[in-house]
Amino acid sequence: MNKTLMNDEKHYVTLNNYLKHRFGCKVFRIPLNANFSCPNRDSSIDHTGCLYCSKSLSGDFAGKKELSFEEQFKDIKQVMEKKWHDGLYIAYLQAGTNTYADIETLRKIYNEVIELDSKIVVLSIATRPDCINEEIIALLKEIKLKKELWIELGFQTMHDDTKDYLHIGYHNQDFEKAMKLLNDNNIPVIVHIINGLPQETKEMMIETVKYLNNFVIDGIKIHMLHILKDTPLADIYEKDKFKVLTKDEFIDIAVEQLRLLNPNTVVHRITGDPVKEDLIEPLWVLKKFVVLNDIDKLMRKEKYYQGDLWQK
Numbered sequence: 500m501n502k503t504l505m506n507d508e509k510h511y512v513t514l515n516n517y518l519k520h521r522f523g524c525k526v527f528r529i530p531l532n533a534n535f536s537c538p539n540r541d542s543s544i545d546h547t548g549c550l551y552c553s554k555s556l557s558g559d560f561a562g563k564k565e566l567s568f569e570e571q572f573k574d575i576k577q578v579m580e581k582k583w584h585d586g587l588y589i590a591y592l593q594a595g596t597n598t599y600a601d602i603e604t605l606r607k608i609y610n611e612v613i614e615l616d617s618k619i620v621v622l623s624i625a626t627r628p629d630c631i632n633e634e635i636i637a638l639l640k641e642i643k644l645k646k647e648l649w650i651e652l653g654f655q656t657m658h659d660d661t662k663d664y665l666h667i668g669y670h671n672q673d674f675e676k677a678m679k680l681l682n683d684n685n686i687p688v689i690v691h692i693i694n695g696l697p698q699e700t701k702e703m704m705i706e707t708v709k710y711l712n713n714f715v716i717d718g719i720k721i722h723m724l725h726i727l728k729d730t731p732l733a734d735i736y737e738k739d740k741f742k743v744l745t746k747d748e749f750i751d752i753a754v755e756q757l758r759l760l761n762p763n764t765v766v767h768r769i770t771g772d773p774v775k776e777d778l779i780e781p782l783w784v785l786k787k788f789v790v791l792n793d794i795d796k797l798m799r800k801e802k803y804y805q806g807d808l809w810q811k
């Protein structure tokens with residue numbers, strides 16, 4: 500068990516503790532918007548997008564796409580530095596599919612971003628499994644020689660029927676192919692999953708984490724499904740009022756997922772930060788610190804740790 504990075508308070512490996520341990524100071528993310536599209540939005544795969552995808556292509560807190568990278572970086576850095584004066588940065592290409600362009604365009608963007616500030620220690624790139632291929636891997640390896648690089652890979656669930664229902668547009672075989680390329684080339688991967696997807700039971704959400712244990716997963720983001728205004732999912736919810744997890748149900752599932760997870764995987768997030776005005780359900784996600792505190796309390800009370808149920 501990775502007790503170095505867990506402590507009496509947190510029985511799982513938080514990104515914060517991991518980064519402090521590695522860099523010896525606060526490291527914060529600067530989410531940037533390179534105005535990438537997504538094959539699931541531009542009709543290459545579909546035009547609907549994943550049914551839950553927000554107007555900003557899941558980049559709600561990224562910089563404004565109309566601004567240059569320098570301006571986006573400066574704006575967000577100023578806000579962050581009010582809280583932490585002497586930090587380092589992770590430049591995070593967040594909105595849209597950030598490997599979805601021709602190689603020359605990608606090369607130019609990645610190089611521009613890593614050169615924005617000497618205190619950038621990591622470039623983190625969000626993308627989809629079907630937008631990783633050998634050509635992209637060759638470029639990532641080139642960039643990795645200049646700057647530490649992470650790939651944030653949308654996965655959401657191991658259940659292909661759910662992925663089809665939600666028009667996600669890729670399947671487990673795409674994920675497996677992408678993971679093989681990334682793992683074989685030692686490119687760190689942070690996988691995103693979503694709890695509370697329509698038609699999924701607790702057992703199905705648990706199966707998703709067990710499936711992930713077949714790969715080398717450096718980090719994970721465990722999200723709760725957000726039903727956001729002006730999305731196809733909001734229309735479905737209005738008609739069907741499908742089951743939304745309560746806070747306690749989410750905590751119960753997330754804690755079991757943490758216990759099943761490889762103890763060396765860094766937990767980048769549990770729950771997310773929706774834009775309050777856009778959120779229809781569940782409203783309890785707005786109390787993020789209550790959710791995180793309740794997870795800590797349950798793990799401490801029951802003496803649960805990340806990975807105590809992990810099986811290779």
Ligand code: SF4
Nearest residue numbers: 537539548549552595
């Ligand atoms: S892959 Fe991401 S950006 Fe593309 S439609 Fe789905 S959520 Fe939106």
